[in-house]
Amino acid sequence: MEQEKKARTLHDVFAASQETFDDAKKKSAEESSKRASFFRFAKDGTYAIRILPLAPVQDQDGNFLPLERKGYEYPLRSLMLKIENDKKLVKGKPSITYVTVCNAKYAFKEINADLIDTYVSVACEKYADDDKLCKKLREGSFSGGLKWDSRRCMYIIDLDNPGDGVQILQLSYSQYKDLEERKLNLWGKLNKNGKMVPCPISSIDSAYPVEITRKTENNKPAYSFNIDTVSDKDVLDEAILQQLIDMPRLPEQIYRYTRYHLEATVAYLSQLDEKFDIDVMSEDKVQNCIDQIKTLLPADDQSHFTLGEGKEDESDSDSANDIDSLWARYDALCNDDLDDQTAEGQELRTDIMAYIEAHNLDVKVTRKKSNEDILNEIEDELATAANNRGNEEEEEEEKPDPAPKRRQTPVEEEEDDAEPAQPADEEEDDTPEPERPRSRRERNDDTNEPAARASRRGSRPPRRRD
Template sequence: MQEENFEEKKDVQSMSVEDLFLNIQESYSEAQQRSLDENKLFQKTEFFRMDKFGVYRLRILPVAPNPDGTADRKSYEFPVRQMLLELEKPSTGSKATFMYVTVPRATDAGYSVDVIDTYRRVAVDAAKEMEDEKLAEKIAGGSFGGGLKFNYGHAMYVFDLDERAKGVQLLTLSHSQFKDLDERKFKLWQKKLAKNPHAACPISSVYNAYPVEIEKRKNGAKTEYITSIDNESDNDALSVEELNLLMAAPRIPEIIYRYSRYQFEATLEFLKQCDIKYGLQAFETKEVQEAVEQLRSELPKEDSSSFSFDKRTKESKENANNNGISLDDLFNRFDELKGQGLGDKTEEGQELRALIRTFIEQEKLSVRVTRSTTNQDLLDMIEEAFAGAPDSSAPDEPEERKDENPEETPTQRRRR
C-alpha cells in the first residue's frame, strides 16, 4: 500500500503544471450535470391551481429519469398523503385567528414514525374508552370533518397548454380526480394497443400524448371537476428543450415528501391544540411522546428551521408561499360541509369562514367579509375577483370586525 502511494506521488511530481490542470479539466457531461444539480437548488416550484371555473388544458409530463438512465418510478405521478394543519394563533381578543401549514406523512418522507398517525391511534382509543363513539369516529375520519386522517392525492408535473411558456408546474389531484383520469387513460390506451402493440401511455408519453382537459364547473351549490382526454387533437411531442427543462426540475418526491423541523414543530403545536379541541390528554401519553422524540432524533441536524406564529420569520414566509391555501381547498371543504348538512353557524362553518378570510389576505383580494355574507357568497365573490370582476361586496355595509358580538356570529371554538 505504501509502495502504491509512493508511486502515485512520484507520478504527480513528474507531471508538468499543464498536465496537472488538464488532468482535472471538466468534461462537457460533468459540466452539464453540475449545472443541473446547482439549478435545482435555486429553482422555485410553480404550483398549478385551478382557481377559476372553466376548462384547463394540460400536458401531463412523464417522471424524469435519473442522470444515469435509471428510473425510480415509471409513471407520471407520485402518491402523496398530506394534511393542512389549522393552528389557532395566540390572541387576547375574543376572535380566533388561524394560520395553516401543510405537512406530508413523515413515514412517506423516509422517517420511521409519524406523530400524527400515532396521536390519531391513541386519541381514538381514548375516545372509545370514554364510550364516546362519535368523537372516536370524528378523530379517525378525514380532516374536512375535523379528523386526523391524511388526505390522499397524486402529484404530477404538467404544462399549461394555454400558457406553456410558464414551464413545468406541479399539479396535485385528489384521489377521486386521479382515478377518473386513470380510468379514461386505460380505456384509450387499450384502444391504441389494439392497433399498435407498442403504443405508449396516451397522456404522458414523450412523443404521443394527448392533451388532458379538466373542466371546473358548478353543479347547483357544488363544485365538480370533469376530466377528459382530447384524442381528437394532434399528439403533443415534447421538445429536447422541454425534456432538459424537466430533467433540471426538482424531483417530485423532493417537493411533496419534504419534511422539515418547521413542519415537525408546527405538528406538535397542532396536536396540543387537538387535545384541547377533543377534550383529551393524548399528546402527553408515553406512546405519543416516544414517537415525538424518535422523530426529533431523526431530523437532520443541519435543519435549523423553526416554527413560529410570527409571519415575519423566514420559515413562515416560505410556508405561506409554498403551502398556501388554494381555492380548491375552500370549495372542497365547503362541499364537504354542505354534504354533511353543516351550515355557516356551526363550528365547522366558522372554521371555514376563518379559512376563507385567511385566503383573502393571502391573495390580497379586494373582497370584504361582512356579517351578512354567507360562506357561499364569499366564495362567489372570490371567483369574481379572480375573474377580474369588480368587488361585489356591499360598500355601504360595515366590514365584519374581529371583535363583533360572538353571540350574533359565533367564532370561538366549542370545547368538549
C-alpha cells in the same frame, strides 16, 4: 517589481474566478427550477394540459438510475392543521394558524409510522370504549379530525399557456381514478392486435392532450376529464426533456417535512389532548415517534413553529406564502363541502380582509363577491405589483417614489341592491362577465367531485388566467 507581480497575481486570481455567461445561465436555471408552481383552475372552462412523464434520477457520476416509480404521478397524503392561539383573540375567539403537513413517512421512510397515524392508533387503543372519540379522530380536518386528504400529483404543461412552464397538478384520488380509467380504456384499444403502444397521456412521443373541464353548479365546482384523441399527439422536444432532468423530482417538491412541520403537529395534537380531555401525547409510542423524526431531521434545519410568528419560510416570500395559505384553506373548505356562508367560510373571509389591509392592496370587498373572487383579485393585484417592481429595477432611479397612501381597513361594502353574498337558493341576477374562450372543446360528463383544485403556487406565478 514585487508589488507589481503581486497585483498581477491577484488580478489573475480574480479573473479566473469571474462568473461566465454559461455559469450565469446555469445558476439562473437552477434557481428557477427550485420550486415548480402549482396549476390552478381559476374559472369555469376547459383546460388542455400535457401530462409529463417522471424523469429518471442521476447518480453523482451522471449515470441514470432505474426509476423507483414509473408513470407520471406520485401519491400525497396531507392534512391541514387548525392550531388555536388563545393568547391572541379575534372577535373574542382564539386566532387560528393553519399549517399543512404531509405524512412524515414520505420524507423519512425509516420511521415506523407517521406521528398523526401513531396518535390516532394510540388514542383508539387507549380509549377503546369511547367510540365517539375514535370516530371524531377519523373525520376530516375541518370537522376536527385527523383524516388524511389523499391526492395525486404530477408535472404538467398548460397547452393554452405554455409560457408558464412546467407546473404541478394535484388531483383528488377519485379524480385520479377517473383519469386512470379513461387512460386504461384508451390504452387497451390502442394495444389491440398485439401492438405495444406507450402511455397515451404521458409518454414522450405518443401522448394525447388531456382536457379538464370545470363547471360550477349550485356554487360548487365539478370537474370532468377527456383524453383528446382528435388532436395530434404531443411530442416532447429536447428542451422540455432537459428541463425535466434539471428540475427537482416530484417527491422533492411535495414531500417536504421540516422541524417546523413536526413542531406544528406536536402543538396541534397537544391541543386535541386538551380539547377531548385525554392523555395521548405522553404515551411512549407517541414520544418515541417524535424522537425518531427529530433524529432524522437535517442538522441545518433551523425552522421552528411558534404561534403568532408567521410561516415557516416567511422571510423568503411573505406575500406568496400568505396567499398560498389562504388558497389552501379555500381548497380544503371546498373539499369538505363548506361554502362561504358557513362559519369556516366566514372565518376565511375575515382573514382575507385582514390580508388585504396588511398588504395595503387595492381590492374591494363586497357582499356579492365570493371568497374565490376576492382571492383572484388579490392574485391580480400581487402580479401587477410584482411586474411593476421588475420594471422599476430595470430603469435608472431618478427620484424617490412618493410615499404610498395607506388604504383604510377593508369593509364589506354593499352593492346598490344590497343582496347577500352568494345566495344559496336564488339565481344570480347579474350577467356574468364574458370569459376568454379556451382553445379546446368541452365533451364529457361531470365527475361531481367537489373542488378538485390544485394548491396555490409555491413561488410567485404569472397572472391568473381569466
